[in-house]
Amino acid sequence: MSLSQSIASIARPSLYEELVERIENLIIEGTLSPGAKVPEKELCVQFGVSRTPMREALKVLASDGLIALEPNRGAWVREITLAELQEVFPVLGALEGLAGELACQNITDDEIEAVRVAHVEMVKHFDDRNRQDYFKANHRIHEIILDASRNTTLVAQHRSLSKRIRRARYLANMKIDRWQKAVEEHRQILTALENRAGVELGILLKQHLENKFGTVRQGLVEQESSATLL
Amino acid sequence: MSLSQSIASIARPSLYEELVERIENLIIEGTLSPGAKVPEKELCVQFGVSRTPMREALKVLASDGLIALEPNRGAWVREITLAELQEVFPVLGALEGLAGELACQNITDDEIEAVRVAHVEMVKHFDDRNRQDYFKANHRIHEIILDASRNTTLVAQHRSLSKRIRRARYLANMKIDRWQKAVEEHRQILTALENRAGVELGILLKQHLENKFGTVRQGLVEQESSATLL
DNA sequence: ATATTGAATTATGAATTCATAATTCGGTCA
DNA sequence: TGACCGAATTATGAATTCATAATTCAATAT
Numbered sequence: 001m002s003l004s005q006s007i008a009s010i011a012r013p014s015l016y017e018e019l020v021e022r023i024e025n026l027i028i029e030g031t032l033s034p035g036a037k038v039p040e041k042e043l044c045v046q047f048g049v050s051r052t053p054m055r056e057a058l059k060v061l062a063s064d065g066l067i068a069l070e071p072n073r074g075a076w077v078r079e080i081t082l083a084e085l086q087e088v089f090p091v092l093g094a095l096e097g098l099a100g101e102l103a104c105q106n107i108t109d110d111e112i113e114a115v116r117v118a119h120v121e122m123v124k125h126f127d128d129r130n131r132q133d134y135f136k137a138n139h140r141i142h143e144i145i146l147d148a149s150r151n152t153t154l155v156a157q158h159r160s161l162s163k164r165i166r167r168a169r170y171l172a173n174m175k176i177d178r179w180q181k182a183v184e185e186h187r188q189i190l191t192a193l194e195n196r197a198g199v200e201l202g203i204l205l206k207q208h209l210e211n212k213f214g215t216v217r218q219g220l221v222e223q224e225s226s227a228t229l230l
Numbered sequence: 231m232s233l234s235q236s237i238a239s240i241a242r243p244s245l246y247e248e249l250v251e252r253i254e255n256l257i258i259e260g261t262l263s264p265g266a267k268v269p270e271k272e273l274c275v276q277f278g279v280s281r282t283p284m285r286e287a288l289k290v291l292a293s294d295g296l297i298a299l300e301p302n303r304g305a306w307v308r309e310i311t312l313a314e315l316q317e318v319f320p321v322l323g324a325l326e327g328l329a330g331e332l333a334c335q336n337i338t339d340d341e342i343e344a345v346r347v348a349h350v351e352m353v354k355h356f357d358d359r360n361r362q363d364y365f366k367a368n369h370r371i372h373e374i375i376l377d378a379s380r381n382t383t384l385v386a387q388h389r390s391l392s393k394r395i396r397r398a399r400y401l402a403n404m405k406i407d408r409w410q411k412a413v414e415e416h417r418q419i420l421t422a423l424e425n426r427a428g429v430e431l432g433i434l435l436k437q438h439l440e441n442k443f444g445t446v447r448q449g450l451v452e453q454e455s456s457a458t459l460l
Numbered sequence: 461a462t463a464t465t466g467a468a469t470t471a472t473g474a475a476t477t478c479a480t481a482a483t484t485c486g487g488t489c490a
Numbered sequence: 491t492g493a494c495c496g497a498a499t500t501a502t503g504a505a506t507t508c509a510t511a512a513t514t515c516a517a518t519a520t
Binding site (some may be wrong): 040041051055071072073074 | 473
């Protein structure tokens with residue numbers, strides 16, 4: 001893994017890899033929304049590549065579950081259903097629990113300090129009700145903890161699943177009281193990390209995720225009911 | 231998911247999908263061994279397809295971690311290092327633990343009966359010291375439990391990771407006392423399942439996996455040391 | 461007005477072609 | 491003999507081409 005990474009950092013990544021990332025971003029940031037057709041030709045023109053690397057990228061994205069390829073009918077951004085959320089969240093919970101335990105065994109003092117800094121920043125953005133920047137700081141905290149597990153397989157699995165649900169864009173819908181609660185949970189998470197209390201951190205992260213699930217579910221239900229009304 | 235599956239079952243799977251499966255099998259059964267080059271051209275001839283679908287398949291296999299693509303140098307079957315095993319097993323453990331808990335909530339009596347049948351068969355093959363068929367029955371048991379979690383995401387993640395380590399072919403090296411112990415563990419697993427004791431089953435499966443890890447590690451260490459001697 | 465048919469158009473799946481990078485191998489020189 | 495160079499060969503990355511399946515849309519029938 002480290003070998004292939006070092007090679008990748010020297011050599012220019014191939015076209016298809018770049019395309020995977022860029023299309024992933026289009027999906028996550030909502031330019032390509034769930035249920036929409038992935039316009040193969042347009043994307044080729046937009047990125048200035050031929051269909052070959054584009055189609056290779058689409059195959060990888062399909063294998064990651066971000067899009068669905070229907071034979072002879074093209075690619076579609078996969079919808080996030082309530083059923084899928086109910087599947088993904090427990091799995092993410094199991095992974096986060098493990099990450100928390102491992103992180104407490106392996107995290108450095110510098111990394112804990114980095115979490116502390118990100119935490120303070122996150123709280124500031126909460127006070128300002130700045131959802132965008134709150135999300136970024138929040139995300140940074142979880143990334144540091146995950147990386148501190150020193151388990152690239154775990155990190156990769158978690159990232160892959162996170163991407164699938166991140167599209168739900170739950171933050172836009174997060175109610176203020178739930179948001180407040182999330183900040184409090186993060187205070188506990190930081191404390192457990194500082195104490196290197198592995199099992200406790202695992203439980204906290206899992207719980208934190210379950211609450212997040214509540215938010216996402218609510219957002220999705222609202223979205224679905226409003227869609228029905230149209 | 232059910233939609234795309236029903237479509238896939240009607241339409242002929244595309245070439246690249248078929249190739250992904252067949253090359254996967256070549257890797258798992260050892261025809262393509264770890265560290266070996268994946269002979270793109272030869273495989274094209276062998277399967278009677280052009281390079282385009284073949285290369286699409288290789289991209290997917292790389293994304294699944296079965297092979298490594300080195301820019302301008304081709305594809306190689308990824309080696310299983312001890313470091314990777316140490317990463318993968320805890321993740322699989324977390325997933326199996328979850329699977330056990332969910333299975334106890336959702337498994338049908340018929341499915342428990344199927345596990346019982348496979349268990350009896352497995353014990354018979356143990357008595358005959360028939361490793362091949364023991365492995366098959368063993369595998370069937372774990373598949374039923376996993377499927378009983380009713381969580382296709384969990385199943386997919388578990389399968390993907392299992393494939394990565396199944397290549398280690400640990401069974402060939404399993405010592406008789408460890409084998410005996412594995413059978414005993416399976417007796418407990420069956421009992422927990424019959425009692426629908428979710429938490430307990432989760433712990434048992436995780437423990438069972440850790441023991442398996444010991445076997446795989448030993449096999450790998452022996453293999454590496456013998457390789458060094460060459 | 462709506463549904464249905466079929467030709468024209470477009471999109472997709474896969475083979476082929478082309479440019480370039482890596483490897484091989486024969487020859488040269490130390 | 492062995493290290494080094496460079497032309498020939500081969501493999502790889504990506505664009506193009508070609509065959510076929512899906513879709514669109516105008517014309518017709520109900």
